[in-house]
Amino acid sequence: MNDHRGYYEMRHVVGLEETNLVGNVYYAHYLRWQGRCREMFLRERAPGVLDDLRADLKLFTLRVDCDFVAETTAFDALAVRMRLEELTQTQIAFSFDYVRLDEGGESLVARGGQRVACMRGPNTATVPARVPEELRRALAPFASASASAVGA
Secondary structure, three states: OOEEEEEEEEEEEEOHHHEEOOOEOHHHHHHHHHHHHHHHHHHHOOOOHHHHHOOOEEEEEEEEEEEEEOOOOOOOEEEEEEEEEEEEEOOOEEEEEEEEOOOOOOEEEEEEEEEEEEEEOOOOOOEEEEOOHHHHHHHHHHHEEEEEEEOO
């Protein structure tokens, strides 16, 4: 897991348990990989935010989507590439490219996205909160060419 050319990358090899009887990857796994990529980004690039999450910061997923270009099967080597699409005072929008890696090079298999909101406070009284400064700094190198920042 690392960054290349303006995106944060997580590598993954598809396991048998992630496929159906026909051998295709279940839709839900693409969404799970988005979350995992985001978590590994935090672990590597903004570890202080993890401490904040253990306190009272919450990252609520508001929207998630995925569009498929090609099927993936067991033992495909994938790169999940995350970019920052939008950063507001309290929300972050990410885009994800799912790329199959093989001897012939790379091929796009899916594209996805998600929007998260930063919240603070007890579960019964959460309120919107500013995106932590450490996270803003960590995301900056991964902004897509079309990314917008509001209230930075």
